[in-house]
Amino acid sequence: MSDTPLIAHLLELRRRLLRSLLAVGIVFAALAYFANDLYTLLAKPLLQHLPSGSSMIATDVAAPFFTPFKLVMMLAFALSVPFVLWQIWAFIAPGLYRREKRLIAPLLLSSTLLFYAGIAFAYWVVLPLAMGFFTSVAPEGVTIATDIARYLDFVLAIFFAFGLAFETPVAIILLIWSGVTSVESLRNKRPYVIVAAFAIGMLLTPPDVISQTLLAVPMWLLFELGLLVASLYRKREAVEDQSRVD
Numbered sequence: 001m002s003d004t005p006l007i008a009h010l011l012e013l014r015r016r017l018l019r020s021l022l023a024v025g026i027v028f029a030a031l032a033y034f035a036n037d038l039y040t041l042l043a044k045p046l047l048q049h050l051p052s053g054s055s056m057i058a059t060d061v062a063a064p065f066f067t068p069f070k071l072v073m074m075l076a077f078a079l080s081v082p083f084v085l086w087q088i089w090a091f092i093a094p095g096l097y098r099r100e101k102r103l104i105a106p107l108l109l110s111s112t113l114l115f116y117a118g119i120a121f122a123y124w125v126v127l128p129l130a131m132g133f134f135t136s137v138a139p140e141g142v143t144i145a146t147d148i149a150r151y152l153d154f155v156l157a158i159f160f161a162f163g164l165a166f167e168t169p170v171a172i173i174l175l176i177w178s179g180v181t182s183v184e185s186l187r188n189k190r191p192y193v194i195v196a197a198f199a200i201g202m203l204l205t206p207p208d209v210i211s212q213t214l215l216a217v218p219m220w221l222l223f224e225l226g227l228l229v230a231s232l233y234r235k236r237e238a239v240e241d242q243s244r245v246d
Contacts, residue, residue, distance in 0.1 A: 016087040023083045028076035035068035039148070042071060042155060045127035049135040050144055057145045067149045074156060078119070082112050103177060103233070111170045114222075118166030119159045121218065126158065130211045165200070165219045172226025173233065183231045186223075194220050 031038065040047075043056060050056075058064045085108045093101060138144050175181050186193070194216075201216035 013091060016091050020080070020084040020087050023080045024076050027079050028072060031072045031076060032069065035072045038075065039068040039071050039152075043148070043151065045123070046131045046135075046146060046151060048128075049131045051135070054144050056148050056151065058149070059147050060149060063147070063149045067152055071152055078116075081115070085112060103173075107170055107173065111167055114166040114170065115163040118163035121166070121214075122158050122162035126162065126211055126214050127155065129214070130158075133210065162215060165215055166222060168219055168222040169226035169229060172223060173230045176230040176234070183227055183234065186227055190223075193223055197223070 046056070058067070089105065089108055092104075096104065135144055172186065176183060176186070197219040198212065198216040200219065201212035201214075
């Protein structure tokens with residue numbers, strides 16, 4: 001009898017996972033026809049900086065077929081994230097307190113939007129600058145012919161790095177909410193955070209100052225935004241607790 005709640009939770013978890021996988025599959029099927037067009041759009045930051053007469057190449061026999069579909073699979077998962085997070089929320093919400101629900105629901109939404117914002121920033125700002133830098137520093141006599149699979153892996157790594165970096169406010173709020181640290185403590189560590197942001201920018205971006213700065217500065221600003229939101233949340237909690245006491 002005691003196993004019944006556990007089995008019910010496992011069945012509910014399986015149902016939510018199957019719905020999430022189905023959503024990814026539906027988006028993938030809808031985008032599969034446009035795989036080549038989507039890859040061309042992704043390659044635009046590089047193609048517009050290639051010297052006249054240069055083009056991308058495929059060093060693997062199957063790469064022209066599989067690489068665009070790999071992009072579609074990753075895009076299908078990215079576009080399905082809101083639905084997947086909603087399934088996660090529907091699974092965990094019944095076990096949360098009212099105060100926890102008021103915090104986690106906005107965090108799920110904001111984390112999704114921030115991740116998309118990071119990818120958009122990387123595509124529209126970082127990639128054109130990075131591709132322009134790489135193509136401009138090629139030694140004389142070297143023909144630039146980037147492999148399509150390697151370019152996709154490079155771009156996906158950049159997207160993930162910037163998407164993750166843009167989650168900084170969410171991470172700050174969770175750390176403060178869980179009691180791991182405080183707003184005052186993080187404010188005192190601001191100089192170290194700025195140095196860490198530039199160190200992360202150096203590790204996660206191409207080896208040029210522009211790309212590193214374009215990751216480090218947004219991380220710092222998002223850190224400040226996280227502190228601001230967390231401090232406002234703490235003040236609101238204090239007012240509510242005081243009103244209950246009164």
